[in-house]
Amino acid sequence: MASLSVWAGVAFAGGGGVTPPKTPKVTDVVCISTCGGVHKATADSKIQVRGRHLSGVSKVLFNANGGGRTAADAIAVTSRSVKARVPGGAATGKPKVTDSYRSATSPKVLKIVGPGQIQSSGNFxxxxxxxxxxxxxxxxxxxxxxxxxxxxxxxxxxxxxxxxxxxxxxxxxxxxxxxxxxxxxxxxxxxxxxxxxxxxxxxxxxxxxxxxxxxxxxxxxxxxxRFEFPVRGRHSYGDGVGAPRSGHIHEGQDVLARCGTPLVAARGGRVQWRAYQASGAGYYLVIDGKKTGHDWMYAHLKRRSHLRQGQRVRTGQRIGVVGQTGDATACHLHIEEWSAPGWYQGGHFLKAITKHLRHWDRWS
Ligand SMILES: [Zn+2]
CATH class of the missing domain: 2.60.40.1930 (Macroglobulin (MG2) domain)
Structure with a gap:
């Protein structure tokens, strides 16, 4: 009944956007200083109650010697943690926390021992x-x-x-x-x-x-x-962005390496596109780079990537191997970087891919 009358007095009854505080839940109580163990404390030990919805907690109650409970003030409170000092007269048991409306009891026992049973604090x-x-x-x-x-x-x-x-x-x-x-x-x-x-x-x-x-x-x-150099083996640089091609210009940077050299995602993200273009890119992959807004396109892979469209890919994850598929005269990776919103989606290819590759190459 007491709790019902408390509810009647607060604004939650009026409806609207206010939601009642969530019931505190305790998952553990551990000793954090002057301890005999993680669950073994003495008078004046500092303990930490862990759980959820604890931000309203004001008191921690311990079993008392001779029965009943003895209370300690909470000294540092967050939604997931409440700290307190074990009061004199506390006894072994399951500590309990209370906020204005409700209480919650630890599922774990905190053992309270005499100060003589606590090993003196050595040096860390x-x-x-x-x-x-x-x-x-x-x-x-x-x-x-x-x-x-x-x-x-x-x-x-x-x-x-x-x-x-x-x-x-x-x-x-x-x-x-x-x-x-x-x-x-x-x-x-x-x-x-x-x-x-x-x-x-x-x-x-x-x-x-x-x-x-x-x-x-x-x-x-x-x-x-933040990035990993995508060609995982010996390599050299070929044509860059802007090199003449019949009817258009080169939109990426070529990195020459032996066919079969592993390729990894320079930046993880999502596979936006996986396709084959016989007259151009061969087997290729477009990856939407996490937190960049940019897309990276990897072309001339030896075979179709095992990654599927829409699949999440991690930075440094294998995406395939260097090949010569499509319109290519040597084994190489052709890589493009596109500004937001991305590859053939309104973005444009960036000359900076060359500078970026050479930068990543320094730690490859
Ligand atoms: Zn190229």
Whole structure:
């Protein structure tokens, strides 16, 4: 009944655009400092309740010694996380959170032990950190990731920085909560900053306790690029955009390579077109490059690409092999870059394809 009278007093009853707050849901409660384990804490340990719709939570309730509950104020609240300190007198049990209307109980038990059972906080020491793959690409098959291990006396909030080399600029940083010591952990980086692919170049991951000093290793270095050079083998440059052709001009750049040399998508996206043109492009493919607005057309493939029209393709993904189909006098890739809205859809071919290829070639 109490909750019904609360509802009557708020504006939701009037209808319109206001929706009632969603019921909080708790998925876990973990200890994040002064811990005996991920689910083992003592009085004054900092704990984190995880779940959803938690932004209205003001109190965390713990079982009390001698029965009932004892409350702690929430100290940092987001929709997915609430932090609090374990109050004196708390006992082992399933903590509960409350907002103005409702409550939710953890499905997991938080064990409360005496302070003597908590190992004293050792010093965080990074034992290992390595990045994989050593080279990765925006919208590529694999995101850059770091696998790390550390020693410490307790589960630790571990901060991970992505640092541009050699400048040392931190381009991204986040915290992995309550990581167990002496355990291998893996964290991934999106490679995207404010919705845009991160800049080309060399990077490293740096790992440390949330509020302590950060460390790195030479194995934690990696490179990241926005495009991959599409011809994966020995090659040389042939005719560029504007070279004379009978009745028209050359609309792309030729890259000479042996027939059978693997070809990859310079930028992933969607396969916009796959076709065959006996009098010109031979087997060809047009890819709408993710976040570019531009299209890339790859021609004279040895055989029809295995990729289908409409299929998603990742940067660096194999699209076929170099061939000589259509009107071609040697094995080569003919590649065109088209401005938005795209290839024969109102865009136009760009002379810049040559400059772009030579730029991507520097890290191929
Ligand atoms: Zn050509």
């Amino acid at each position: 020491k990074l034992r290992d950190a390595s990045a994989k793959p050593r080279r990765s690409y925006y919208y590529g098959k694999k995101k850059p990731r770091v696998t790390y291990m550390f020693t410490n006396g307790e589960p630790t909030d571990v901060r991970i920085d992505v640092v541009k080399r050699p400048a040392g600029t931190v381009v991204d940083s986040w915290v992995e909560h309550a990581q167990a010591p002496n355990t291998s952990h893996t964290a991934r980086w999106s490679g995207v900053r404010r919705g845009k692919p991160a800049s080309n170049g060399h990077y490293k991951f740096r790992v440390g306790p949330q509020s302590g000093s950060m460390e790195s290793t030479t194995q934690a270095r990696f490179s990241y690029h």
